[in-house]
Amino acid sequence: MFTLLIIIIVLALVFDFINGFHDAANSIATIVATKVLTPFQAVLWAAFFNFLAYFISKYWVGEFKIGNTIAKTVNIDFITLEVILAGLIAAITWNLLTWKLGIPSSSSHTLIGGFMGAALAHAATIEGADLNTVVNYGKVVPIILFIFAAPLIGMVVAYFITILILNICRKANPSKADKWFRKLQLVSSALFSLGHGANDAQKVMGIIGAAVIFYHTKVDMDPNYLTSEDPFKYFVAHWYWVPIASFLMIGLGTMSGGWKIVKTMGSKITKVTSLEGVAAETAGAITLYASEHLGIPVSTTHTITGAIIGVGVTKRVSAVRWGVTISLLWAWVLTIPVSAxxxxxxxxxxxxxx
Incomplete structure (x- = not known):
């Protein structure tokens, strides 16, 4: 059983790495599209801030709320190591498939869908089990709502930030303004990368936490876990290398890139200037920080896509390639059920x- 736990931890970190290169586009698409940085420089920049997010979560926020939420999306009575292993394999499969097709789907919702689908399959094999009690709806419903809320919030915030910037800079020299916004884009992309790292690395922590908690409460009957008020916090305190490894792996994954998705995010939705890049990344960062404060795992992909649409709409509605956007929306809606x-x-x- 301990061997299976180790396999799950390794696979979870592999998923974390895949998540990084799958979602690299989230942090770098606009900064590459505006040629502020080369693709190689951009992934190094994003990866550094992905890992730096560990210290923000650990020492500033003081806890890993999103990881705690993920660990509790399924009722502990229906969690087994086999359930977690099956969920991880499904999540890795869907992530690789969407990466191959260049579709910016949500790694977050892939992981959650896989976890829930495997748990429901396990419950179906238990005689007399109530399938309605498998999923912790108090945790899952806000996550599902934010599939639509996160891009909408990102879009609205980006729209108003863009309008505000345009009004403030309406008398500025265009050439000088562009130089300033190219520099500011380094800041905004760093802020978004911090949010990306903090949000996505914690999801893997949550899955590993669920596996470790199951092992210690059901297999070796560790009294520290059995009597702990919050087993996840106890897990983080004593398996302290897991958060570090999770943030490190997502940073390494980001460094490997994800160029097909970069192209979709950076140019196929709408053409983006450095000013609009600042607005989109800032709006995305604000949305991610707010969701982390609430402990709700959201998709960084959904968030930045909504923000890019928001800046596109400020020019005219037709500036957004709605055909591409509708295709992305279908991928988002299908991710959880297909992964399940x-x-x-x-x-x-x-x-x-x-």
């Missing part, structure tokens, strides 16, 4: 070998 179905199938497969 793949995870359910994986659970039955994994069960044959464990």
């Amino acid at each position: 179905i793949i995870a359910a199938l994986m659970y039955y497969l994994v069960s044959l070998f464990t």
